[in-house]
Amino acid sequence: MGSTSPESLVPGRVLISEGELATRVGELGASITADYADRAPLLVGVLKGAFMFMSDLARAVDLPVEFDFMAVSSYGHSTRSSGVVRIVKDLDLDLADRDVILVEDIIDSGLTLGYLRKILMSRNPASLEVCALLVRDSDDYDEATLRYVGFRVPDDFLVGYGLDVAERFRNLTEIRVLDQAAEPTEDAGPGS
């Protein structure tokens, strides 16, 4: 997408509707409630993409959950993670002996998650599980490491419900496939 301006990117067809999101998030919350009975899990949200999912998920969990947030930024190409992750905002709480649930918006290559998992494990939580709203439907990631998964999604760039492109479209209530608006691009060769 090298020469594409943010203005030419528009949300396209709905992949996951608001209703489908609400139903699935409710199911994930019920699973967490059952799995963590009598415990007070610490939800760790990865900013910014997970903020909306985490807020709905937490309200679907009937336990005394606590919250913390981390912000990371990955270097490199704007729409693909490079695997080199920088902590922009660290956690406030101590993870020692806590039951931590890492809440992520989307697992693509899994590189960001692998890095975060290493950092969090080094802080000696009692347990660490991952709850990802979306997981890319590809072979290059071992999904066995994900305890809770909302939806498997195709290899399209997605926006809405927290997910952005260039910081836009996070407030869409559903998840949509990103489209290119029809406009002349540099990719069109001479005479074509």
Ligand code: IMP
């Ligand atoms: P990974 O390290 O390749 O797994 O990339 C994960 C991160 O890349 C996610 O947490 C998102 O911030 C971002 N990302 C990957 N795919 C998408 C997408 O389709 N839309 C918006 N952000 C995405």
Ligand code: MG
């Ligand atoms: Mg993210």
